[in-house]
Amino acid sequence: MTSLVGVDFASSPKKTWAAFGEVSNAGRLRINEVRGGLEDKDLVAVSKEGHRVIAIDAPFGWPDRFVSFVSDHHQGKRPRVVESDDFQLRVTDRLIHRRLGKRPLSVSTDKLGVAAHRITNLLRSFTTCDVPPLWSTGKRTEVIEVYPAATLLVSRSRFILTPPRRRLPLKYQGKTSS
Numbered sequence: 808m809t810s811l812v813g814v815d816f817a818s819s820p821k822k823t824w825a826a827f828g829e830v831s832n833a834g835r836l837r838i839n840e841v842r843g844g845l846e847d848k849d850l851v852a853v854s855k856e857g858h859r860v861i862a863i864d865a866p867f868g869w870p871d872r873f874v875s876f877v878s879d880h881h882q883g884k885r886p887r888v889v890e891s892d893d894f895q896l897r898v899t900d901r902l903i904h905r906r907l908g909k910r911p912l913s914v915s916t917d918k919l920g921v922a923a924h925r926i927t928n929l930l931r932s933f934t935t936c937d938v939p940p941l942w943s944t945g946k947r948t949e950v951i952e953v954y955p956a957a958t959l960l961v962s963r964s965r966f967i968l969t970p971p972r973r974r975l976p977l978k979y980q981g982k983t984s985s
Contacts, residue, residue, distance in 0.1 A: 808829045808830065808831055808832070809829065809830045809859045809860065810827075810828075810829055810857070810858040810859050810860075811827075811828055811829070811830060811858060811859060811860040811861070811862065812825055812826070812827050812828075812853055812858050812860070812861045812862070813825065813826045813828070813862045813864075813953070813955075814845075814850065814853075814861065814862065814863040814864060814865075815864050815955075816863050816864050816865035816922055816925075816926060817922060818918070818921035818922045818925055820844060820845060820846040820847065820849075821844055823843075823844070823845040823846075823850070824841065824842065824843045824844075824845065825841070825842050825843075825845055825850075825853065826838050826840070826841050827839050827840040827841070827842070827858075828840075847925070847928075847929045847932070850929060851929070851932045851933065854932075854933040854935060854936050854948065854950065855935050857947065857948065858948055859947070859948065859949070860948070860949055860950075860951060861936065861948060861949070861950045861951070862951050862952075862953040862958075863926065863950060863951070863952060863953060864952075864953055864954065864955050865922045865923065865925075865926040865952065866897070866914040866919060866922070866923045866926070866952065867923075867926065867927075867930065867938070867952045868897065868914075868923075868927075869897070869914055869915050869923065870893065870894060870895065870896060870897045870898075870900075870914070870915055871897075871898075872890075872893040872894055873894050873895070873915040875887070876894065894915060894916070895913035895915055895916045896910075896911070896913060897914065899952075900913075900914075903954060903957045907957050907960050907961070909954070909956050909957050909960070911954055911957075930950065933950055935948065936948040936949065936950045937949050937950070938950045938951075939951070
């Protein structure tokens, strides 16, 4: 069994949720617990629980050309002209779009930027984890960035989802508005 945590990360802790589960050697995914309203301190605590993988739905960085553009502007240099997609999308975003037909939100030109700022600060506190490709020191737990829609497209044939033994309240199924 492989212990994993999937985090639906939002710019607001009130809207940040995590699902805790296990994947069997046969590829069966079982969700054991769902927690909501997670603050950064809660996620830091989760990072120390010894899970094998923590998959977070939040961008771990910005497009290189966007960073260069903003850096040049900030230093008083004349920024180079950057094509819109290069400015808006990271290499991984363009790859997902090209291979799966899904276009991720732009971390540099959409409200997703607020979540990117929050996750960047939070990842610095995950001292017991590796966050490839940002840093890797051989720790047991890896924290990865995930794009759920693309993950579902790719993994549908690989994972058999097993619902919890008891039905979760509606609020845990994402059917309430807040």
